[in-house]
Amino acid sequence: MIHLYYDTEGSDVGYRWFSRQQYTPLFPFGHGLSYTRFHWQDPQVSVSQGALMASCTVTNSGKRRGAEVVMLFIAPRDGHYVPRLVAFQRVEVEAGESQRITLTPESRIIAGWDEKRHGWLTKGGEYQLLWCKDASNVILQADISLEESFSCY
Numbered sequence: 264m265i266h267l268y269y270d271t272e273g274s275d276v277g278y279r280w281f282s283r284q285q286y287t288p289l290f291p292f293g294h295g296l297s298y299t300r301f302h303w304q305d306p307q308v309s310v311s312q313g314a315l316m317a318s319c320t321v322t323n324s325g326k327r328r329g330a331e332v333v334m335l336f337i338a339p340r341d342g343h344y345v346p347r348l349v350a351f352q353r354v355e356v357e358a359g360e361s362q363r364i365t366l367t368p369e370s371r372i373i374a375g376w377d378e379k380r381h382g383w384l385t386k387g388g389e390y391q392l393l394w395c396k397d398a399s400n401v402i403l404q405a406d407i408s409l410e411e412s413f414s415c416y
Contacts, residue, residue: 287399295332295397299325299358303333306403308392313412315373317392318365319403323356330355333394335366337373340389340406348398349373370412380413387411 302322309316317335332353336346349368356362374383387410394403 297325297329297331299323299327299329301325301329301331301356303394303402306392306394306405308405308407310407310409313370314367315370315407315409316365316367317350317394317405318363319394320361320363321354321356322361323358326358328355328357331396333364333366334397335368336393336395336398337368338391338393339386340391346391346393347372370414373409374412374414377413382413382415385409385412 300323302324303319304322305318305320307318319333321331321333323329323331330353332351334348335350337349338344338346349372350366352364352366354362354364370385371383374385376382377384388408390407390409392405392407393401395401
C-alpha cells in the first residue's frame with residue numbers, strides 16, 4: 264500500500280514553496296507579458312488606526328496603453344518566513360502617464376492563527392514590504408515596524 268503525505272509543505276504551497284526551497288521557476292506566480300514597459304517609484308508605507316497602507320507610483324514608459332499588476336508581499340525582517348502575498352491591484356495606464364496606487368491589506372492576511380488564544384495574532388516587530396511584478400521579481404521595497412495586535416474575528 265502506498266501512503267501519501269500531504270502535510271510536507273505546510274502553509275508554504277505554490278510560490279511560497281518555491282521560495283522556501285530557493286528554486287527559481289521558469290514562470291513565477293504572477294508572471295505575464297505586456298506590450299509596453301512600466302516604471303515603479305516612490306514607495307511609501309504607513310499605519311493608520313491599525314491599517315497598513317502601502318503606495319507607489321506606476322508610470323507607463325512605453326508607447327502604448329497597458330495594464331500592470333502590482334503585488335505587495337510582506338516578510339518579517341528576521342528572515343524566518345518567506346514573503347507572503349498580502350495585496351494586489353491591476354492598474355491600466357495610458358502611454359507616458361502615471362498613476363498612484365495604494366494597497367491596504369486586511370490585517371488578518373498579515374496575521375497568523377494563535378491556537379492558544381483562538382484568534383488572529385500579528386507579531387510585533389520589523390517587517391519588509393516588497394512591491395513585486397511577480398513572485399520572483401522585486402521592484403520596490405521598504406521597511407516598517409508593526410505593533411503586536413490580536414483579534415478574534
